[in-house]
Amino acid sequence: xxxxxxxxxDGETISHYDQYKVEVKEGMTVLDAxxxxxxxxxxxxxxxxxxxxxxxGSCAMLIDKIPRLACKTQLSTxxxxxxxxxxxxxxxxxxxxxxxxxxxxxxxxxxPLPNLPLLKDLVVDMCxxxxxxxxxxxxxxxxxxxxxxxxxxxxxxxxxxxVNCIMCALCYGSCPINAENEDYLGPAALAKSWRFFDDSRTxxxxxxxxxxxxESGAPLCELIMNCVRVCPKGVAxxxxxRKIKEAE
Amino acid sequence: xEYKTIMCDxxxxxxxxxxxxxxxxxxxxxxxxxxxxxxxxxxxxxxxAEGGYNVSLGNVDPDDNPETHFKDTxxxxxxxxxxxxxxxxxxxxxxxxxxxxxMGAVFDRTPEGKIAQRPFGKQSWxxxxxxxxxxxxxxxxxxxxxxxxxxxxxxxxxxxxxLLVTDGKIAGICAVDLKYGDYLIFxxxxxxxxxxxxGRIYKVTSNAQLDVGDGYGMAYEAGCEMIDMEMVQFHxxxxxxxxxxxxxxxxxxxxxxxxxxxNSEGERFMKRYYPDVMExxxxxxxxxxxxxEVLEGRGSPDGGAYLSIAHLPKRIVEFRLESMIEQFxxxxxxIREEPMQVSPTAHHFMGGLKIDENASTNIPGLFAxxxxxxxxxxxxxxxxxxxxxxxxxxxxxxxxAAKYAKENRHLGIDRDAAIKEFERLEAMLQRxxxxxxxxxxxxxxxxxxxxxxxxxxxxxxAEAVKELRRIEKEVVPQIKVDVPVKRFNPGWHQAMEFVHxxxxxxxxxxxxxxxxxxxxxxxRVDADPDETGYYNIVIRKGKDGxxxxxxxxxxxxxxxxx
Numbered sequence: 068x069x070x071x072x073x074x075x076x077d078g079e080t081i082s083h084y085d086q087y088k089v090e091v092k093e094g095m096t097v098l099d100a101x102x103x104x105x106x107x108x109x110x111x112x113x114x115x116x117x118x119x120x121x122x123x124g125s126c127a128m129l130i131d132k133i134p135r136l137a138c139k140t141q142l143s144t145x146x147x148x149x150x151x152x153x154x155x156x157x158x159x160x161x162x163x164x165x166x167x168x169x170x171x172x173x174x175x176x177x178x179p180l181p182n183l184p185l186l187k188d189l190v191v192d193m194c195x196x197x198x199x200x201x202x203x204x205x206x207x208x209x210x211x212x213x214x215x216x217x218x219x220x221x222x223x224x225x226x227x228x229x230v231n232c233i234m235c236a237l238c239y240g241s242c243p244i245n246a247e248n249e250d251y252l253g254p255a256a257l258a259k260s261w262r263f264f265d266d267s268r269t270x271x272x273x274x275x276x277x278x279x280x281x282e283s284g285a286p287l288c289e290l291i292m293n294c295v296r297v298c299p300k301g302v303a304x305x306x307x308x309r310k311i312k313e314a315e
Numbered sequence: 316x317e318y319k320t321i322m323c324d325x326x327x328x329x330x331x332x333x334x335x336x337x338x339x340x341x342x343x344x345x346x347x348x349x350x351x352x353x354x355x356x357x358x359x360x361x362x363x364a365e366g367g368y369n370v371s372l373g374n375v376d377p378d379d380n381p382e383t384h385f386k387d388t389x390x391x392x393x394x395x396x397x398x399x400x401x402x403x404x405x406x407x408x409x410x411x412x413x414x415x416x417x418m419g420a421v422f423d424r425t426p427e428g429k430i431a432q433r434p435f436g437k438q439s440w441x442x443x444x445x446x447x448x449x450x451x452x453x454x455x456x457x458x459x460x461x462x463x464x465x466x467x468x469x470x471x472x473x474x475x476x477x478l479l480v481t482d483g484k485i486a487g488i489c490a491v492d493l494k495y496g497d498y499l500i501f502x503x504x505x506x507x508x509x510x511x512x513x514g515r516i517y518k519v520t521s522n523a524q525l526d527v528g529d530g531y532g533m534a535y536e537a538g539c540e541m542i543d544m545e546m547v548q549f550h551x552x553x554x555x556x557x558x559x560x561x562x563x564x565x566x567x568x569x570x571x572x573x574x575x576x577x578n579s580e581g582e583r584f585m586k587r588y589y590p591d592v593m594e595x596x597x598x599x600x601x602x603x604x605x606x607x608e609v610l611e612g613r614g615s616p617d618g619g620a621y622l623s624i625a626h627l628p629k630r631i632v633e634f635r636l637e638s639m640i641e642q643f644x645x646x647x648x649x650i651r652e653e654p655m656q657v658s659p660t661a662h663h664f665m666g667g668l669k670i671d672e673n674a675s676t677n678i679p680g681l682f683a684x685x686x687x688x689x690x691x692x693x694x695x696x697x698x699x700x701x702x703x704x705x706x707x708x709x710x711x712x713x714x715x716a717a718k719y720a721k722e723n724r725h726l727g728i729d730r731d732a733a734i735k736e737f738e739r740l741e742a743m744l745q746r747x748x749x750x751x752x753x754x755x756x757x758x759x760x761x762x763x764x765x766x767x768x769x770x771x772x773x774x775x776x777a778e779a780v781k782e783l784r785r786i787e788k789e790v791v792p793q794i795k796v797d798v799p800v801k802r803f804n805p806g807w808h809q810a811m812e813f814v815h816x817x818x819x820x821x822x823x824x825x826x827x828x829x830x831x832x833x834x835x836x837x838x839r840v841d842a843d844p845d846e847t848g849y850y851n852i853v854i855r856k857g858k859d860g861x862x863x864x865x866x867x868x869x870x871x872x873x874x875x876x877x
Contacts (some may be wrong), residue, residue, distance in 0.1 A: 076800075094557015094646065106753040110806035111798040115355070118523045120563055120642065122452055123358040127544055141645060186494065187803045193355060206460040207419035216416055217428035223421065230421045230446070232452060266419070 068142060070100060071169055072112065073178040078186045081178065084166050085109070091142055097177065098126055101189075114189040121299055124235025128189050129178040130164050131171070134241040138219075143171035145175055155292045159246040180240035195249070196236045199256035202277050205263065208270060222267035229262035229307060231300040235288045238294035238304050244287055251287045254294035255302035260284075261307035264314075276314055285311040316737050320728075322669055323468070326503035327713070328475045328488065329530065331359030332451070332702060333685025334412075334509030335458035336709025337716065342465040344717040349501060350441045350462070351473040357459040360511055360523040361705060363476070364451025365566035365638065367443035368706075369397040369699035370408040372646035374429040376440035378462060381405040383439050384482045386874065388700060389595055391437040392665075393835035394876035395543060395851060395869065399672045400691045402872060404700065404707050411706035412444060420457040422446050422758065423635075431764040432573050433635075436595040443699040444612050448566050448638045451702060473499065475529065476811055477736045478537035478681070479728055485680035486726040488533075489736045493808060496801020498737045502728060504720035507712045508534060508668060508676075508683040517661035518764035520563035521553055524616075530687040531822065532815030540677045541854040542689035542867075543666030545826035546836045548696055549769050551601035553660025555619040557646055562660040565639065567698040569624060570594040572635055577654065578604065578613040584620070591688050598868075599695045599836045602659040606769055606867070607682065609658065618660035624650060649869040657711075659769055664699060665692045665836065666826075669853060672749040674712035682716045684708035690851075690870075694835015743810045749795030752809035759786065759816055760874025776828040784820040791817055819864065826852045829864050849876050 070090045074083040087108055089100045096195055098116055105112050117123040119138045126137040131145060133154055144151050161181035169180050171177055184189040238254035239245050245253050260279035264272045287309050292305040325341040327334050338350040352359070370594070371384040384405040390394050411431070416422070423442050425506050434444040443777055446453035446513070462469065470492075477489040487502040510530025514522025535541055552565040570576075576594055578584045588604040589596035596604070605620045615621055624632055629651050633640065634680030636650075643650045666689040674682045674823040685705045690698060766779035796806040834848030850866040857863040 092558055094559045097560045105805055107483055107750055110751070110753070110796070111800065111804070113803040116524055117354050117358045118360070118363050120363060120560075122638075123354075123362050123523065125355060125358045139645065149727070188802055197356075198462070201463055204464075206464040207417065207418050207459075209464075218424055219428045220424045220426060223424050223663075226421065231449070232455070232456070232497075233362070233452065234456070234459075245410070263419070268416070268419075 068100070068120055069130070069174040071166065071174050071176050072104070072189070074188055075185055080185065089237050095142045096138050097130055097140045097142065097175070100142060101137060101177070113187045114234065122233060124233035127180045127235045127237045127240060129161070129180060129240070131176050132165070134180060134237045135163070136235060136237070141301055146172065154296045156241060156293045156296060157243050159243040161246065180236060182240045182242065182245040183236065193236060196253070196255070197241050199252045200259070201250060203256050203260055205256060205259045207263070218267050225265050226262050228302055229258055230301045232259060233241045235299065237297045237299060241292055241293040241297040243293065244289060248287060250283045252284050254308065257285055257288070257311060258302055258304035258307040261311055276311065279311045288312070316734050316741070318497070318500055318733070318737060320500045321349070322502050322725070323345030323347045324504050324700065325507065325716050326351070326488065326501050326505070327509060328508045329359070329509035329511060329522055329553045330356055330469070330471070331509060331511055331685060332361035332454055332458065332705030333709035333712070334507070335462050336706050337469045337507045337509055337684055337713035339458070339461055339465055340710045340713025341717040342467045344721065346720055348719055349503070350445055350469050351475060351501070352469065352471040353474050354472065355558045356469050356471045357455055358464070359455065361453040362452045362528050363521070363523055363564065363704070364702050365564060366568040366571065367413060367433065367445035367450045367699045368454070368702040369438070369442050369697065370412050370433070370444055370703060371405065371442055371822065372409060372430060372432065372444070375426055375432045379440035379442055380599055380632070384408070384442065387438045388697060389693070389874045391697045391855055392695055393459060394693065394874070395546070395835055396848060397690035397870040398874065399870055400670070403672065403711065403806060404691055404703060405469040407707040407711070408703040411703070411710060414710070415454060415457055415706065418461040420446070420453055422453070433568065434595065435567055435571070437592070437697055444730070445568065445570070446567050447634070448636050449574035468674045474808065474811060475741065476535050477483055479733060480537050481726040481729055481753045483679065484726055485678055486652070488727050490734050491740060491811070493803060496685055496804070500518065501735055503718040504723050504725055505680045507716045508681065508687055509685045509709065509712070510665040510687045512686040513816070514661045516760060516763050516816050516823070518760040519553065519562040520661040521550055521562055522661070527816045528810045528819030529812065531667060532818040535675070535818055535854070538678060538856055539681065540669040541667060542669040542851050543694070544689070544854055545830055545852060546694050546820040547823060548598055548663040548664035548665060548836050549602045549659040551598055551605055551659050552622055552657040552660035554646065555615070555617045555656040555658050560646060563642065564660065564662070565622065565655060565657050567598070569622060569636060569639060570621060572624065572631060573627050574622050574624040575615060578608045579615060580613055584608050584613070597695055598659070598698065599838065602769055605658060605840060615656045615876050617656050619656045621654035622657045623654035625652055625654065643750060663696050665694060665696050667687060673715040674708055675715060682712040688802060694837065712863070740811065743796050744799045744801070744807060746795035749793035750790050750800060751797060752794055752806060752813045755790050755794060755813050756816065759820060763820050763823070767827055769838065771772045771827055771837065772841045773828070775841070776824055779824040780821070780828055783817065783824055787817050787821060822854050825862060825864055826854060847876070
């Protein structure tokens with residue numbers, strides 16, 4: 068299988084693309100292909116990884132113009148006409164502009180996750196994404212207890228999907244608003260705000276809603292829902308943002 | 316040789332469950348705390364823990380209590396545990412899970428709204444608290460949120476390579492900033508090691524890609540004592556295929572929720588091995604039972620056993636094992652309808668840095684917690700005790716390291732040793748001829764998988780020891796990186812890791828060779844039947860630079876071995 072991989076030694080912009088021929092074995096993922104390239108063909112290729120199992124969210128990247136986790140993308144699912152490859156994402160330049168010479172029908176295109184500064188090859192600077200969590204103060208203001216807090220299964224269920232977020236930033240990298248506005252806090256942080264607001268145990272829920280409704284928050288979202296389509300964990304951030312917009 | 320020096324009071328090396336918890340605790344003492352992490356914050360292996368957190372809350376089985384938790388832990392650990400440490404584990408596990416709740420962690424609930432608990436192997440009661448089958452991820456996410464609230468300075472993508480010791484006491488560490496390639500010295504009054512395990516020294520493992528035993532390697536070189544290194548837990552149920560997912564964890568919760576093991580003849584074979592507890596026998600016992608079926612020709616087509624939950628209500632499976640459904644979907648198997656194929660995978664290191672009741676090592680100022688330590692779990696760790704370990708001993712090590720930092724000053728740094736270390740790393744980049752880390756690693760992991768595995772024997776282990784000594788002498792000094800770049804150079808990272816892998820593998824193999832009988836996870840086909848094996852093996856670097864192994868008496872407080 069042919070791969071065309073974005074390269075950048077010094078960061079900022081993609082300087083060129085390198086082509087590799089990967090020997091495919093049954094059940095291989097894009098991450099396995101990258102390991103094969105690194106081990107056997109080009110030890111200089113940089114990318115992030117850790118768990119290999121779609122739990123840590125380190126390997127978010129753009130694969131055939133769709134933001135996905137490399138470890139969760141089976142090679143056998145690429146180049147097929149199905150839901151996984153036809154997500155109907157609202158386009159913005161990084162999702163549309165193809166490098167010269169790329170042959171979409173038989174060549175896997177791997178590029179860094181959009182909307183974050185490029186550091187090297189497929190590695191992006193996650194600081195801006197993490198800072199959104201700091202800006203919204205997305206943590207519990209601890210009230211020290213020596214007993215657990217009751218939470219009914221129904222209350223627990225309200226935030227069930229939202230707690231599945233693994234901070235991979237795929238939503239951030241797929242969002243057309245994040246693409247044009249660096250200040251926009253983005254889907255993950257806003258969804259987490261709603262998670263704290265809607266958690267029955269949160270001592271001061273209103274601050275989470277108020278901050279999420281701030282000028283860099285939910286009002287900027289146009290409910291495009293790219294985030295919902297790319298989320299590998301079914302968190303559906305767009306749904307939470309809609310609730311933030313509607314909440315009083 | 317240029318380097319930067321960074322000062323702090325308490326330095327935490329590693330940012331998984333134990334490291335984060337240690338940093339949070341230390342920061343409560345109005346100290347300057349730095350936590351360094353090899354990967355991005357929140358991406359550590361703790362996130363991959365699936366099944367749960369053992370705590371004797373008695374929410375579903377009211378008769379449970381810390382005493383029973385203690386007994387189960389010691390019996391499960393084949394009596395090799397340091398009983399002081401096990402007492403601390405069961406004593407503090409409840410308060411530490413309340414801490415997690417206070418930080419916002421969301422566990423599954425009973426109908427009355429209490430934390431739900433499920434059965435896990437070798438435990439007298441339903442004791443394991445959980446968040447579906449993504450408990451570790453829930454804990455990791457919560458801890459990173461809590462860290463952001465504190466004054467802890469997080470340096471992520473920074474790789475520690477050496478502990479700096481002055482007059483026998485900890486003074487700091489040498490590290491490399493993986494982002495920019497800078498050499499760094501961190502000077503601290505106390506250091507907490509929370510570097511996790513080393514499943515990656517085996518070809519088939521459930522561990523994250525970066526769990527190579529950095530902490531074991533560094534601590535050993537610095538003169539830290541290590542205990543129980545021969546005790547490697549092979550989790551009985553790892554994925555068998557596809558090839559790329561081989562070794563990936565299939566949580567014990569599958570069996571806890573009622574999953575059964577079948578051989579190729581459709582027989583529920585556990586009834587021949589452990590009829591009383593069946594699939595919920597100890598992890599070491601289930602792993603050996605599966606391997607025996609495979610070796611005797613009753614395995615599945617891809618060399619494992621079948622694990623089936625097709626008889627359970629779909630609703631239960633979908634709610635409590637949601638990640639498993641997803642994980643097997645990628646392999647083309649719908650676990651609600653058809654059985655999974657599973658076989659053992661290297662999972663957890665029971666052994667590690669030897670600590671006392673204050674989580675301190677034999678090096679003054681050096682503390683440790685989590686999987687990188689030894690003693691808590693003895694010869695076999697109960698499923699669910701590892702997450703509890705990270706929180707209990709994470710908090711304890713953070714607290715004691717903070718106290719130590721308040722009572723002690725910064726020590727001078729051995730500059731020559733630091734520069735020598737940076738030169739060693741630099742030489743890997745400059746070397747023209749030698750062995751690439753990818754090739755060296757493949758050789759090592761295959762050796763360990765074939766020679767120091769579930770069924771061990773004298774000649775295999777002797778050969779492994781001989782090979783590892785050779786690798787240490789001949790290959791380690793010849794490791795070369797093909798691309799002499801310092802920023803985000805994966806080949807360089809792997810070269811640094813390889814050195815730690817070799818030291819770790821050698822400790823495992825040497826200790827395994829020394830233990831002649833069967834005990835816990837250490838199982839020999841040629842075992843000496845007269846050896847009860849009631850001792851711990853302690854490893855240290857001798858004055859002459861050679862590896863020294865000694866047998867030490869068990870630490871017993873309450874339960875005397877039979």
